[in-house]
Amino acid sequence: MTALQPGIQPDRTVAVVGAGTMGQGIAQVALLAGHQVLLYDAAEGCAERAVRAVTGRLDRLVAKGRMRSAERDAAAGRLCPVRSLAQLAGAGLVIEAIVEQLPVKQKLFAELEAVVGQDCVLATNTSSLSVTAIGGALRHPGRFLGLHFFNPAPLLPLVEVVRGFATGEETAERARATMAAWGKTPVRCADTPGFVVNRIARPFYAEAFRVYEERGADPATIDAVLRECGGFAMGPFELTDLIGQDVNEAVTRSVYEAFSQDRKFTPSLAQRRLVEAGLLGRKSGRGWYEHGEGTGADAVRPEPHTAEPCAAPREVGYRGRLTGPAAVLPQMIGEAGVGGVAEPAGQAAAGGGEAGTGTGVGNGTGAAPDAHRPAPDGCIVLPGGTELRLADGRGPTNAARLGPRIDFDLALDYRTCTRVALAPSATAPEADVRAAIGLFQALGKKVSLVGDLPGMIVARTVAMLVDFAEDAAARGVAGAEDIDLAMRAGVNYPLGPVEWGRRLDTGWLIRFLRNMDREYPGGRYAPSQALRRRAALEESLVQS
Incomplete structure (x- = not known):
């Protein structure tokens, strides 16, 4: 068995090709790990400007007390712009961060392969192209892989270490060890569309945009619910304004096309219209939110929809047993001073469900359950008889053929969340809607009413x-x-x-x-x- 290779040692030179935002960030990371860093860009003067930008960031680290002046001087002395690829001959690692165009990248690596030594690792920072395809034209693709940094590279810890079809195991492990030595969090993954993060994160954006397109809620409310109920650090509308609508939409479209237009990855028409209108987010002054022309500042957002105070009911009923994260709600309701009465076993109104917490799938036959049959999850019964249920994927009104209902959204933790979304069916009495609002307000939550849409938001x-x-x-x-x-x-x-x-x-x-x-x-x-x-x-x- 071949021994795994250690990381690339700090006495080896690291070269970065492409001196834009990502290239500068990667160069800074390598520099602070102790390497000599060569920075190349095909555009005249770009590498020199990038060196000044990186040293300016080092100066700011000194000013903030995060770096000593002597360390700054030593790091700045190891950073050098170069004007030709031939000057990268002695590098132990070359990381490319140029335009996301397959032929351009293939041509670059073919040129690099003719320049660098046989032990040099070649890496692409692509976020959406196939690593295998980029390295396919190389004579020795075993030393080629993807190192996908996240922007801003000096701050975000993750690096996806992407093994192409021909990447050698020793190369992949050597690159992983190097990223760990640089203080990063390396994750090894296969060369599939979107790798890990850009593949799995698509629903975070797509579902929010779909709720918006169906007029279920406005961007500020959707963002607030995902932050304050779901526990996410940022909502998808504010996050894509930060990333850039054009950048985010391009990744979504690239993954969609790479998966042969699989409907699970369908891009948002609303986001496409933003891009077509040039409303790209912070960098253009406006995206989903207004940011102020050329300021790059945080938006002055509209306030999310928040219900006015309502009185909590004195007592609620329980039909079956709430499960999962919602299992804590009866205890919280009791702690808030609201009484609760459980139905006798086996008794259920038309809209009720059988008690149970099992993991049974469908109806036991393998067929999809009837969308209008009672779900086996428990519910809260409001004074007027309306069921208050955890969202189950049915539209509240569609599911209300068995009786009026109000859905509440999933929360990361109902004890610590500060907002809950409610979706009443069209048949829910206004008094019970107010009672549901008041009930969650009694638990210390802000309440957002959203449209009658399946699955809610979180x-x-x-x-x-x-x-x-x-x-x-x-x-x-x-x-x-x-x-x-x-x-x-x-x-x-x-x-x-x-x-x-x-x-x-x-x-x-x-x-x-x-x-x-x-x-x-x-x-x-x-x-x-x-x-x-x-x-x-x-x-x-x-x-x-």
Whole structure:
């Protein structure tokens, strides 16, 4: 068995080709790891300007007390612009960060291969192109791989170490060890569209944009619900304004095309219109929000929809048993001074469901459950008889054929969240809508009323993230632990999606996605084989 190679040592030169924002960030990371760094750009004077920009950032680190002056001087002395690829001959690692065009990258690496030594590792920072395709024209593709940094590279810890079809194991391990030595969080993954983060993160944007397109809620409210109920650091509208609508939409479209236009990855028409209008976010002064022309400042956003104070009911009923994250709600309601009465076992109104927490999938036959049959999850019964239920993927009004209902959204943690979204059916009495608002306000939550749409906001987003992660793990894109690490370190999710899925009842996830698939036929929400397999395994373990 061949011994794994250590990382590239600090006495070896690192070269960065492409002196834009990403190239500058990568050069700074390598520089602070102790390497001599050569910076090349084909545009006249660009490398020199980039060196000045990087040294300016080092100066700011000194001013903030994060770096000593002597360290700054030593680092600046190791950074050098070069004017030809021939000057990179002695590099031990070359990282490319140029335009995302396959022929341009292929040509560059063919030229680099003729210049550098045989032990030099060649890496692309591509975020959307095939690593295998870029390296396909090389004579020795075994030393070529992807090192996908996240912007800003000096601040964000994640680096996806992408092994192309021909990448050697020693090259991949050597690159991983180097990234770890640079203080990064390396995650090894296969060369598939979007790698880990850009593949699995698509629903975070797509589901929010779909809610907006269906007039379920405005951007400020959707962002607030995902932050304050779902636990995400930023909402998708504010985040894409920061990234750039053109950049985010281009990645989405690239992944969509790479997956042969799979409907699970369908781009947003609303976002496409923003791009076509030149409303790109902070860099253009306006995107989903107004930012002020040329300021790059945070937007002065509209306030999210927040319900006015309502009186809490004196007492609510319970039908069945709430499960998963919602299981804590009866205790919280009791602590808030609201009484609760459980129905006798076996008694249920027309809209009620059977009690139970099992992970049963569908109706036990393998067929999708009827979208209008009672779900086996418990619910809260409001004074007027309306059921208050965790979103299950059915539209509230569609599901209300069995009686009026109000859906509440999934929360990361109902105790610590500060906002909850409610979606009343068209048949829900106004008095019960006010009672539901008052009930959650009594628990210390702000309440946002959203449109009568299937799956609400957090629930549909999380269910899709979990499904995408399970599918990626099953297909060998990366291990489950690495997927969770990548999503936490790369896009700052409050939980890795695989772990999040483990905390949720698998039966609920399957029922939720199957109901969504019935509401939106076409396969976008059909649960993956990997998730169905997991649910079947859990069910068999329960029954054994």
